[in-house]
Amino acid sequence: MAETAPISADFAPWEAPDAKPIIQFKNVTKRFGDFTAIDDLTIDIFPQEFFSLLGPSGCGKTTMMRMLAGFESPTEGTILLDGQDIAPVPPNKRAVNMMFQSYALFPHLSVSDNIAFGLKRDGLSKDKIADRVEEMLKLVQLSQFASRKPHQISGGQRQRVALARSLAKAPKLLLLDEPLGALDKKLRQETQFELMDIQEKTGTTFVIVTHDQEEAMTVSSRVAVMDHGKIIQVATPQQIYEEPNSVYVADFIGDVNIIRGTAKRADGDHVHITFAADHAPLIAATKRDIAEGSEVALAIRPEKIAISTEKPEDRNNAIQGKVLDIAYLGNISTYHVELPGGAVVKAQTANTRRVHRRSFTWDDSVWLSWTDTAGAVLVE
Amino acid sequence: MRRLSWFNTVSLTLGFAFLYIPMIILVIYSFNAGKLVTVWTGFSTKWYGELFQNEAFLNAAWVTLKVAVISSTFATVLGTMAAYVMVRGGRFYGRTLFSGMIYAPLVMPEVITGLSLLLLFIAIGLDRGTLTIVLAHTTFSMCYVSVVVSSRLVTFDRSLEEAALDLGCTPFDAFKSVTLPIIAPAVISGWLLAFTLSLDDLVIASFTSGPSSTTLPIKIFSAVRLGVSPEINALSSIMIGIVAFGVITTSLMSKRAITRRQAEENKAVQ
Amino acid sequence: MRRLSLISVPYLWLLALFLVPFLIVLKISLSDTALAIPPYTPTLDLSQGWAGLAQWWAGLDMENFWFLAEDNLYWKAYLSSLKIAVTSTLLTLLVGYPIAYGMTRAPDEWRPTLMMLVILPFWTSFLIRVYAWKAILSQEGLLNQLLMNIGLISEPLIILNTNLAVYIGIVYTYLPFMVLPIFAALDRLDGSLLEAAEDLGCSRLTAFWLVTMPLSKQGIIAGSFLVFIPAMGEFVIPALLGGSKTLMIGKVLWEEFFSNRDWPVASAVAVILLLLLIIPIVLFQRNEEKQREAEG
Numbered sequence: 001m002a003e004t005a006p007i008s009a010d011f012a013p014w015e016a017p018d019a020k021p022i023i024q025f026k027n028v029t030k031r032f033g034d035f036t037a038i039d040d041l042t043i044d045i046f047p048q049e050f051f052s053l054l055g056p057s058g059c060g061k062t063t064m065m066r067m068l069a070g071f072e073s074p075t076e077g078t079i080l081l082d083g084q085d086i087a088p089v090p091p092n093k094r095a096v097n098m099m100f101q102s103y104a105l106f107p108h109l110s111v112s113d114n115i116a117f118g119l120k121r122d123g124l125s126k127d128k129i130a131d132r133v134e135e136m137l138k139l140v141q142l143s144q145f146a147s148r149k150p151h152q153i154s155g156g157q158r159q160r161v162a163l164a165r166s167l168a169k170a171p172k173l174l175l176l177d178e179p180l181g182a183l184d185k186k187l188r189q190e191t192q193f194e195l196m197d198i199q200e201k202t203g204t205t206f207v208i209v210t211h212d213q214e215e216a217m218t219v220s221s222r223v224a225v226m227d228h229g230k231i232i233q234v235a236t237p238q239q240i241y242e243e244p245n246s247v248y249v250a251d252f253i254g255d256v257n258i259i260r261g262t263a264k265r266a267d268g269d270h271v272h273i274t275f276a277a278d279h280a281p282l283i284a285a286t287k288r289d290i291a292e293g294s295e296v297a298l299a300i301r302p303e304k305i306a307i308s309t310e311k312p313e314d315r316n317n318a319i320q321g322k323v324l325d326i327a328y329l330g331n332i333s334t335y336h337v338e339l340p341g342g343a344v345v346k347a348q349t350a351n352t353r354r355v356h357r358r359s360f361t362w363d364d365s366v367w368l369s370w371t372d373t374a375g376a377v378l379v380e
Numbered sequence: 381m382r383r384l385s386w387f388n389t390v391s392l393t394l395g396f397a398f399l400y401i402p403m404i405i406l407v408i409y410s411f412n413a414g415k416l417v418t419v420w421t422g423f424s425t426k427w428y429g430e431l432f433q434n435e436a437f438l439n440a441a442w443v444t445l446k447v448a449v450i451s452s453t454f455a456t457v458l459g460t461m462a463a464y465v466m467v468r469g470g471r472f473y474g475r476t477l478f479s480g481m482i483y484a485p486l487v488m489p490e491v492i493t494g495l496s497l498l499l500l501f502i503a504i505g506l507d508r509g510t511l512t513i514v515l516a517h518t519t520f521s522m523c524y525v526s527v528v529v530s531s532r533l534v535t536f537d538r539s540l541e542e543a544a545l546d547l548g549c550t551p552f553d554a555f556k557s558v559t560l561p562i563i564a565p566a567v568i569s570g571w572l573l574a575f576t577l578s579l580d581d582l583v584i585a586s587f588t589s590g591p592s593s594t595t596l597p598i599k600i601f602s603a604v605r606l607g608v609s610p611e612i613n614a615l616s617s618i619m620i621g622i623v624a625f626g627v628i629t630t631s632l633m634s635k636r637a638i639t640r641r642q643a644e645e646n647k648a649v650q
Numbered sequence: 651m652r653r654l655s656l657i658s659v660p661y662l663w664l665l666a667l668f669l670v671p672f673l674i675v676l677k678i679s680l681s682d683t684a685l686a687i688p689p690y691t692p693t694l695d696l697s698q699g700w701a702g703l704a705q706w707w708a709g710l711d712m713e714n715f716w717f718l719a720e721d722n723l724y725w726k727a728y729l730s731s732l733k734i735a736v737t738s739t740l741l742t743l744l745v746g747y748p749i750a751y752g753m754t755r756a757p758d759e760w761r762p763t764l765m766m767l768v769i770l771p772f773w774t775s776f777l778i779r780v781y782a783w784k785a786i787l788s789q790e791g792l793l794n795q796l797l798m799n800i801g802l803i804s805e806p807l808i809i810l811n812t813n814l815a816v817y818i819g820i821v822y823t824y825l826p827f828m829v830l831p832i833f834a835a836l837d838r839l840d841g842s843l844l845e846a847a848e849d850l851g852c853s854r855l856t857a858f859w860l861v862t863m864p865l866s867k868q869g870i871i872a873g874s875f876l877v878f879i880p881a882m883g884e885f886v887i888p889a890l891l892g893g894s895k896t897l898m899i900g901k902v903l904w905e906e907f908f909s910n911r912d913w914p915v916a917s918a919v920a921v922i923l924l925l926l927l928i929i930p931i932v933l934f935q936r937n938e939e940k941q942r943e944a945e946g
Contacts, residue, residue, distance in 0.1 A: 071542055091545040104543035108561045117557075118547030152644045169547065388755045391748030392764075398745070399771055399825060402782035405792060409785065417785045418792060462660035472657055481664040487931050489883020491900045492920045495907060496671035499917070503674055519667040522660070552652065580775045583885055587907075597777050604781045604890065608788075616778040623773045631766045 011221060012236075013046035020083075022047045022173060022205050023068065028077035030063055030229075037063040038074070039229035050199050050206045052216035054252075055226035061209045063229075065175050068207065069098045082172065092121070097171040101178040103162035105150040111161050112137065112146040118169045136164040139198060156187050163195070167202060176208040180215060192218050213253050217241065225249045241301075247378050250299035255334075257305070257345045259298045263290045263377070271377060273298055276341040283316040286377040300375035305347035307335055308367050309359060315369040321345070323364045335360075337368055403620055410613035417608045427614040437599060437615065444579060444596040447510060451517035452574035458518065459525025459574070460567055464555075466526065467533040485523045493520055494587030501588065508590035516588040517578040524577060525570035532566035576623070679917035680710040690914050714918035723902075724919065728926065730897040734813065734888075735881040738820035742877045743870065745821055746828035750869075751862075753829075754836040768833075772826045780819050780890050787815050787891070811893030819887040824880070828873035835869025836862070868941045875934035882930075883923060899923050 013019035021044035030038040037060045045051045053061035066072045067079060070091030078085050086094060097118070105114050112133050119129045137143045140160035145153055150161065159179065166174055179195065180188045196219050199206050210216050216223045217237040224234045225248075233245045244250035247258060259282065261275035271290050272281035275298075284298055311318055324344060325336040328351075335347045347368055360366050384392075410428070414421035431437060462482055469475070485493060497516045498508075506512060540562070544554035560567070582597040589595060596615075603612055681690040718724045753764045771779060786792045787810040794806040809815050839862065847857035885900035892898070899919065906916040 069542075069546055071545075091542070092548045092550055094546075096546075098543070098546045100539040100543055102537055102539050104537065104539040106540060106543075106558055106562075117544070121548030121553070149644075151641060152648050154648050157648075165543075165547070384752065384755055384757075387748075388752035392752035392756070395745065395749035395752070395825075395829075396767055398822070399767070402786060402822070403771070403774070403779065405786065406778070406782040418788065418790050418795070458660050458663055461656055462664075465657050465660065469653070469657060474661070477669075478657075478661055478664070481668050483935070484931075485668060487879045487927070487934070489880065489900060489923060489927070491883055491885050491903045492672075492675070492924060495903065495916060495920055496675045497667065499674045499678060499913070500667070500671035515667060519663070522663070526660075576773050580777065582777055597775070600777055600781070601886070601890075604777075604784065608781070608785045612781065613785075616775070616781065619775055619778060623775075624770060627766060627770050627773055631762060635762050 011048070013049070014044070014222065019046055021045060022049075022082060023207075024080040024083075025064075026078045026080065028067070028074045028079060030060075030067065030072060031075045036229050038067075040077070041229070041231060043224065043231060043234060045205065045207060047205050048203055050196065050219055050221045051208070052220040052223045053207065053209045053226060054213060054216040054223050055211065056252075057211060059226040060229040061226050062177060064226075065098070065177055065207065065209050068096055068173070069175055070094050070096070095172045096175065097166040097169055097173075098175040099162050099166040099177065099179055101181060103150075103158050103182075105158055105161055105165070107150055110147050110149055111142060111153065114150070114161055115165045115168050117165065122169065132168055136168050139167070139201070140164045156183060156191065159183060159191065160194075163198065167198070167204065170202075171204065173205045173207065176206060178210055179208060181210075181212070188212075188215070195219060217253070225252060227252075243376055244299060244378070247297050247299065247380060250376065250378065255302050255346065255348075257300050257302060259300070259343070259345070261296065261298070263292070263294050263296045265290065265292050270372060271296070273377070275343075276339070279319065279340065283372045284375055284377050285372045288377060288379070290377060290379065294379060297378045297380060298375045299378055300370060302334060302346040302348040303332075304370055304374040305345065306369050307337070307347045307349060307360070308369065309364070311367045312369045316372040318367055318369040319345075320365060320367055323360055323362055323366055326362065335366070337366060406613055407617040407620060410610060410617040412610060412613075415610065417610055417613055427610040428618075431611050431614045431618075434611070436594075437596070437611075440594050440596045440599040443510060443593050447513050447517060447585075447593075447595060448575050448578035451514045451578050452521060452571050454514070454518040455522040455525050455574040456567060456571040459522040459570055460529050462522065462526040463528075463530035463533055467530050482523050482526050485520045486527065488520075490581070490583035494584040497584065498587040508588060508593070510593045512588045512590070513585050513593060513595065516584050517574075517581065520584065521574035521577045524573050525567075528570040528573060529563065529566050532563050536563060572626075579619075675917045675920055677710070678914055679714055679921045680712065681914045682709070682711075682713060683912050683914050689911055714914045715922075717915065718918055718922065723897075727897045727899045727902045728922070731882055731884075731899040732926075734816060734820070734896075734898060735878050735884075738817045738824075738881055739874050739878045741817060742821045742824055742828045743874060746825055746873065747832055747870070749825075750829045750832035750836055753833050754839075765833075768826050768829050776823060777886060779823055780887055783815065783819055783822065783891060784810065787818070810891060811896075813892065813896055815891035815893075816888050816896055816898075819891045820877070820881050820884065823887065824877040827876040831872040831876065832866055832869040835866040835872075839865050868937060868944075871937045872934070872941070875930055875937070879927060879930055879934065882927060 023045040025041050025043045028038055028041045029036065039060075041060075041064070053064060055061050063072060067074055068081075068086075070086070070089065073087055078087065080086070081094070081096065106117065109117065115133045115136050116129050119132055124132070133146075134143070137146055140163060142153075142157060142160055142164070145157060150158055153161070159182070163176075163179070166176075176195075180191055183191060192215060195206075208216070208219065217240070220237055222234055223237055223240050225232045225240065227248055233240060233249045235243070235245075240249060240253055244253065250256045251258070259273070259275050261273040261282070264272040264274065264281065266272045266283065269285050269287060270283055271286055272283055273296060274281045282298060290296060306312065306315070311320070319339055321337040321339045323335055324338045327334040327336070330351070332348050332350050335349070337345050337347060339345060345368060409417045409420070411423050411425060412420055413424035413426070462478075466479060466482065494516070497512075497519070501508060501512050501515075536559070540558055541554050544558040545551065549557065580597065581595075582601050585595045586598055586601075589598060600612060600615065603609060678690055683690055749768075753761070753768075756764055784791075788794075789806045789808060789810065791810070793809070794803075797803045798806065809818075843861050843865070844857050847861045848854070852860060883900045884898060885904055888896045888898040888901045889904070892901075900923075903916050903919045903923070906912050906919060
């Protein structure tokens with residue numbers, strides 16, 4: 001996972017007590033008939049954030065976005081934009097613009113007419129519109145395609161036209177619904193950085209809906225992981241990955257091993273987790289208050305687990321197991337190791353050496369080891 | 381590549397021969413010099429000349445054209461509205477009745493539609509004439525328009541309208557500047573369908589027309605009921621010619637537009 | 651507000667010019683014939699208030715329907731319409747299916763042309779297309795001339811003014827309605843299904859019978875209803891091509907109305923025709939819905 005800082009490292013208005021949020025969801029519930037799409041949701045989003053709503057389809061992320069755009073209204077609760085309740089404001093009067101998943105480019109209008117569309121509604125003068133369109137075309141590097149129709153340009157270019165069109169009115173808030181979903185993987189990665197660049201240049205607050213966790217992690221200042229109409233965790237990408245607050249979040253983001261067991265309080269910040277009767281308990285550091293004897297899960301990322309033939313002496317946790325399977329992914333290899341109790345744990349190593357000189361293979365007996373701070377202790 | 385078997389070739393040949401030979405014969409015999417339409421006596425265009433001398437036919441043609449233009453225009457407006465209500469209206473009181481009234485005229489026998497409209501016009505004391513034919517034609521052809529337009533609206537990407545709203549359009553603005561231009565081909569074919577239905581209609585027009593407003597089909601019907609006449613052949617040939625010209629040009633034009641579009645799309649991807 | 655006017659304009663139009671007229675037909679079918687203008691009684695006289703309404707209501711009866719039930723002319727007309735409509739629907743299917751099938755087997759570049767050739771007659775005047783057959787089918791017509799010239803027959807066949815001419819007319823005019831839905835259904839059919847069937851041991855013919863036919867069922871059903879329903883109430887074809895012995899209910903209704911000026915009986919004929927058509931119409935709608943669901 002690339003760790004890039006789109007915004008300066010100390011940009012964290014959500015930690016500043018006096019920062020004024022641009023959007024506030026206050027106990028918002030949205031029901032469609034019997035189905036609850038959004039369930040009593042409260043959250044603040046701050047100016048210039050690049051905020052991601054991440055979750056599987058049907059988790060309510062798109063509904064949240066459509067409520068911000070004005071295409072749905074909350075069943076209960078209020079949504080404030082700059083401190084104002086936006087419920088009575090129709091979509092065409094909101095200082096919010098949206099980039100649609102399908103891009104929704106008007107097929108009968110040229111690229112520049114698409115970008116000018118919103119500006120014309122504002123009744124700007126012709127010169128001003130032309131200037132602004134040119135500025136936007138330059139921003140997305142499409143100046144030479146201005147007179148083309150949407151079907152005459154490529155998918156990546158269409159995506160940029162959609163972005164330019166939604167940014168042309170300089171909205172306070174830009175909503176992006178799966179903005180990169182229709183692009184192929186390589187183009188998506190390039191465009192992610194472009195998107196971050198544009199967000200930084202324009203200083204617009206971006207709220208993006210995505211089901212692609214890698215995309216959310218790359219671009220966002222904060223990520224909200226959603227499930228069944230609720231936000232499970234809101235945090236920076238790093239926190240989400242390193243300190244998930246639940247098995248759901250840990251499992252949703254990246255690859256993870258979940259080892260379940262019974263907790264026993266140890267000295268200071270540590271707990272001992274008994275996961276198998278005939279094995280010494282695992283030692284894990286946690287800041288959480290874990291009750292004695294409670295059921296916990298240790299979530300540990302495969303790349304944090306070392307694999308070796310000899311038992312390492314410098315790590316708190318070491319378990320012996322048998323190599324069941326090896327998945328070679330080029331830059332890394334994932335080893336599936338069976339523990340004595342039958343559980344399978346994944347461990348990853350970087351392939352710094354040629355494969356044929358690998359030190360272990362199928363059915364080898366190996367040691368897995370990790371430090372006390374490598375995993376997160378989660379209570380279910 | 382698919383290949384036609386002898387069976388396919390024969391069935392296509394016979395099928396299209398069946399469809400076209402009667403019309404071809406009709407056109408050929410319109411140039412017959414003789415009075416009989418079954419015995420060829422030589423080439424002549426005199427029946428066309430006589431047709432254009434026949435004031436009754438010319439009057440009927442004028443009435444028909446007037447009715448067709450007016451009623452198909454009204455039908456297009458009403459039918460497009462109805463299609464919009466059907467596809468986008470959501471739930472409203474009496475929706476089932478509404479969709480029933482849209483679809484029923486499509487399958488209703490023309491004799492019943494004609495009879496019921498005539499009885500209505502008599503009940504409200506409306507004199508039969510051009511107006512009553514226009515009302516009748518508008519009513520049944522708006523249903524055809526609404527079916528054509530709503531099948532286009534169903535596949536219409538709704539986010540285009542939402543994008544227009546999002547960029548500051550009022551709902552009416554969004555319809556005018558985004559939806560309408562995009563569904564225009566369907567609206568136009570709806571209009572053309574309504575227009576030809578009106579031109580073609582005999583039964584409903586017979587019920588709803590008055591003595592001063594005889595339409596061309598009524599005129600043709602009363603003439604051919606008695607037998608065949610070369611003048612009618614000439615008139616029919618003209619009508620077939622106009623339709624063939626219209627259908628062939630539009631289909632060639634749309635074919636070319638599709639080819640061009642595909643070429644452009646291929647270029648864009650590269 | 652705007653939404654309300656959008657709904658109410660076409661709604662009110664259809665109420666006034668479709669539903670209300672039909673209710674009037676229903677009402678008149680319950681009235682009695684009279685030598686008056688309008689030629690039926692009772693007429694609703696609202697100036698007399700409730701008494702007028704009550705008198706009007708009391709005057710309505712089922713007499714016309716009893717009349718229709720007793721006179722076997724009407725029974726025969728309904729049955730003969732049914733027979734003609736069913737027979738000509740089957741004939742249209744027999745003629746239309748091979749055409750639709752041939753179209754799907756034709757090379758891609760022919761398709762737009764073939765489609766256009768099927769649609770073109772649909773845009774051409776119905777009346778003219780029926781009329782075209784008069785010159786062909788008459789006793790001294792082109793068909794008889796041809797058959798006699800090649801020596802197949804010595805006496806001219808009598809086709810015009812018989813039911814056979816009506817069948818030909820219906821098949822001819824409604825053929826595009828049969829071909830298009832079947833073509834649409836066959837066109838959706840994935841070619842690899844037939845290859846799979848042959849791969850699993852079917853001959854071409856059994857593959858057609860076991861795969862193509864069942865999968866084009868919806869198209870066949872849709873096409874058959876599109877031919878059957880209008881054929882049932884057909885007026886122009888029996889009037890132009892049929893003889894005096896051709897009984898079709900559309901023609902009977904027309905004559906009751908225009909020749910006999912018996913409005914109540916004509917209305918009763920219309921009401922019964924509609925009741926007969928409701929079943930196929932409902933079945934047709936259900937078939938369409940099923941198809942729409944299948945397409946997702």
